[in-house]
Amino acid sequence: MTSCFEVFGLKKVINASGKMTALGASSVSEEVAFALKEAAQGYVEMDELIKFAGTIIASRTGAEDGCPTASASAGIAIATAATITGTNLSLIERMPQSAGLKNEVIIQKGQLVHYGANIGQMIRLGGGKVMEVGAANKVEKEHIEDTITDQTAALFYVKSHHAVQKGMQPIDVMVDLAAKYHIPLIIDAAAEQDFQHYIKMGADIVVYSGAKALAGPTSGFLCGKRNWMAACRAQYKGIGRAMKVGKESVAGLIAALQQQTSHEKTLEEQREQMSVMCEALNKLTGLACSLHMDEAGRTICRAQIKVQEEAGITAAQLQEKLEKGNPAIYLRHHYANVGLLYVDPRPLLPGDEAIIVKEITKILQEGK
Template sequence: MKGTMNTLYEDLGLTHAINASGKMTALGGSRLDDRVIAAMGEAARGHVVMDDLLVAAGRELARATGTEDACPTTGAAAGIAIAVAALIAGTDPARTERLPDTGGAPNEVVLQKGHAVHFGASVCQMIAVGGGRPVEVGAVNKARPEHFTAAITDRTAALLYVQSHHAVQKGQVPLETVVAIGREHGIPVIVDAAAEEDLRRWPATGADLVVYSGGKAIGGPTSGLICGPADLIAACRAQYGGIGRPMKVGKETVLGLVQAVRDYGTAAGAVDPEQQHARMTRLAERVDGLPGLSARVVRDEAGRLIHRTELTVDPEEAGRNATELAAELAQGQPPVFLRDHHAATGRLAIDPRPLTLQEEEQIVARLTAILGGARATAGPRGHGERTEAGRTPAPDQQDAQVTGRPAAGATPERAADADGTTTPAGPLERRLVVTEAAGLHARPAAAFAQAAGRSAAAVTVRRAGTEGGSEADTREVPARSVLSLMSLNIRSGEEIVLTARGEGAAEALAELAAIAAPESS
């Protein structure tokens, strides 16, 4: 039917995707409830004084979080930048309008090194957007309270705590201690609780400002909110006359967020954990025992009450590793995206939150179709093993592909590639301009990751940045991860750098270049 969303996607040359990875920004966030869609439609049909709407919506959001006030935002990332700006500039128009130039005002934001995460952009970059200067303390996997106290100076504007599955979970200073340190030194504490489910738990810790995503657990449109005391929230709203202007939130998004928060935790929006666990148990039972696949139910690693079906892939039995399986699913029709955070260790996961029962059936069917004949076609590694060209490796090359040892006649310093040539074991780099029309997104990203997963070489991708470029410009990600590639948002015409290490490096670079830049390879 003309005018449906699927038709619009098709008109743009896009395909509906099955999202089994969670509420990911890279895949459009949440699937919206009809009530939320209706609220957004209501907002779209009329006008309102936006300042009044932001204040009224803030009062509604504050009731849900148990705080004095709240401020809607375009997302949690915007919320971090606005919160930092508010603590630096307050409500003074002269100061808000000159940010990110702080004019000498205290602007250091102290956070644990294990919390300096990249969630699609760097949290440290969001601090900088708000005029802050991030100060990382401790080691990645170990921080102590003394690290915070030693870093606090007269230049300190805030302490930041990141509550996220992206953050290191062990060896970190707990939030309660961070709040106590902030109180002792008179320094406000910001909590990034973007994907957290409990809207009252984190404000109740005594943190001054708490940032949530509206498009993750809450199930609203892509949006966010900051909650806290009235004076600090007034300072947050003041930033819409400064650095918050490019992040302005529309009336449709505000009403959609309000409706989602109203429904959240009620019969209209509640998720029964026991039912979710039972659903994932049934799914695990259906796919457990497919060739090369074992399945079990696991709980979210960051402690949220989310149950997923975890798939462990045996490469010998399945004829492919976890990264290759994820890429094969993502390259199909329709593309299926599993949660691939732990693909390097052979584990994938199916997140039930975005899935309809029909989509769940499609995933089972696809896994069965892909793995059903795996034993017959793959065989043990090194015996009739498939290669990317569909040919069997020569006998003197099978050892190198199967065991990682150099092929016969090659020295440890020079490993044999599949075509019999030798390349240095050290890293190889190739710079190229992406000419694939869709960039490294969706199906091109899936094909790219699948090709990288077939190679014995370890390949990474980054933008080609100049010296002094920001972290977000030149972040390096594994080429085998579809979601990591998509998070880079690399478009046609951008220059990238491929780095390959180990056996088959040169061949891997050539194959990946042919996918990303077919016209130049």
């Protein structure tokens, strides 16, 4: 089946990298696609739609309330602004110019990451003054506590595979400090799969992507304490206007949140699919393929492809050739410099894995 992108004259893309914004994040279910179509062809009072979406977000996450956003990145900026301004319209209209206000946002150094954009920039867009603490691979509780002042607006925690996975203070420490000093804790859980975990832990605001684990349209959502969600919605009279979420995205997000069963592949299905791929790739000289669980603890089973010297090509070169082909094939390449590429089964469409094996085989044969 020819996609609309191919009709536009763009080449076919096979996404074996993951729920990546650069590749359009997710393919949505028929139910979500129907909601997008219906919303695009009708009208609604946006304030009412946003409030209604908040009730659906709350029911799915166990939070007191919720707020839809254009993306998780927009959610970071909006959540930050909310902790600085509350619902005060005069302050909302000042953002991101927050000089003289309680505007400091404390984040551990190993979590101030780049995910396609810099998290610090998203905080600054919301008026936050970034206060990074500790070292890239070691943060003590004292580093955080010593940085808290009467100018601290929020504590910020990043739960992501991009963040340093060792030496950081855990969430429960952040929750305790937030409670002790009566400071809101924002958790960026953009790609996480459990939409209730961090609310149960005591976070005040949690940021999620609607287009990653949820497999909804390009969107994001916030969940948390009722007062903070009211302040987040109020930002649509300020910086949120430039990040406004459309009726189609909200409708699609609601549909994705309401789906009783996920159309995502189970862990068992992922293992089976990747085992078949590994069996085929292990027949090729210079490749060693095995199953590998997600490094951040999510229920994702990827195929790890180790490109050895006998292949006559490096992992980076193989990656480049795959991406320049037609179809363009994008593997997960965070560790290409040490010879490792990964195939994420979640975004693969039917037949994609066979095409990947075929194209890799062709590239290796051409190099001989």
